[in-house]
Amino acid sequence: MSPKPVVTRFAPSPTGYLHIGGGRTALFNWLYARGRGGKFLLRIEDTDRERSTPEATAAILKGLTWLGLDWDGDVVSQFEMKDRHAEVAREMLAKGAAYKCFSTQEEIEAFREAARAEGRSTLFQSPWRDADPSTHPDAPYVIRMRAPREGETVIEDAVQGTVRFGNDQLDDMVCLRSDGTPTYMLAVVVDDHDMGVTHVIRGDDHLNNAARQTMVYQAMGWDIPVWAHIPLIHGPDGKKLSKRHGAVGIEEYQVMGYPAAGMRNYLTRLGWAHGDAEFFTTEQAKEWFDLPGIGRAPARLDFKKLENLCGQHIAAMEDAALLHEILAYLEAAGKPALTDLQQDRLGRGLYCLKDRAKTFPELIEKAEFALASRPLVADEAAAKALDTVSRSILSELTPRLRGATWSKEDLETILTETATAHGLGFGKLAAPLRAALAGRTVTPSVYDMMLVLGQDETIARLEDAAA
């Protein structure tokens, strides 16, 4: 048992939608905390006032909510903590762990130009690092970290292992901008410390940053959290995620009709493994999820596998929860709301629909029989099944159906006898029946449709088709 309770956080910057990679990072943090009775916090990294928007924040919250990731406490705005950040910067100044740098952007740029030209390191070396305060001009300045120039900074990463950085590779990063606002490098450390974050699980694009941030922890004498830098997700082509493939906002996946449980399962499994476990519940994921199980290589998105898992989750869901999520999907996708009758029929029909669909649109397509109202308009393929001969068989069928008890056994008897009487295989009879009942060729079994529709509606539809 760990002495400290686990506290993780997800800290997106509100400069765009929450894409699938961010969603997975959030999910990993959530699973880790929730599986250990810890806390999962949410902090919006909005210190970049130029690029941060409230719309992006709203989209992120919406995406997390859809994914089913709940956070503890209020959402923290990093920007609102700016006074605290400045306070820490001044404290570092007082300790000699930081210094005022009066170099202008132009001077820094010139330094880099020259360094590049001479083939030296372009890491900026401020002339103010060791300047006597009495020489300080009355001009804007930034506060820079006084980073050690010798030795190395070592980070122990739960995913990447021990990673060493020569301190000559790390520059004196800016902690406080000349306008007094904090930079990300300072703000993350201060906030993570203040919020009591024990485990930092984030994209490995931050691996290098961890070394810099370690210096701040050390300067302030704070405990360093457990680092876990996870590989990024790539598109199906192995390239960085782009708009073309998968980099859309995570809520787009709801619009595409993937159930959240399937999404969680897939995302958890992407880059993490628990032996041969492929299909599992969120409860199991919470129980099993750990840091050593995370892989070190970037993983590609595979929609086929996503669909496969989603299909399994749809089949495994309770009818009530499934119906609820389907209704939410319809709304998110901008489809018309269902009437009470449609909801009722869909709900009662789920038992025979949910094991034949991988996504909600697919399920809805197969649920046409339950959603449509008379008179049905058969689609092209279905219309072909309703030829003259077939229609006459249907009209011959209805009187028998009127006398049926409407048990599955009874219906089976009637239909197989009818088929046999005409020297037909059951399939030959099922096709026009299916067309009459659903107006489609892709549906649940004809028996199930009859059961869901009930005797009156079934007979009415058959009469419509036979007419």
Add this chain to the structure above:
RNA sequence: GGCCCGUUCGUCUAUCGGUUAGGACACCAGGUUUUCAACCUGGUAAGAGGGGUUCGACUCCCCUACGGGCUGCCA
């Protein structure tokens, strides 16, 4: 350029010095069938390349190649 990370079937991965390198998705063939989905049986398919270390390397070390990241008063 410098620094850092990565590389097992098409894809996600298991393996944590000794396995006929396993599973899942996808794919192919056959079976079943009331359309779809599913299901059953079988099959194709992998350790980037080169050096070491070792009785023995996918596993450890080095080099190369190829990907990726960082190198901002962005996060």
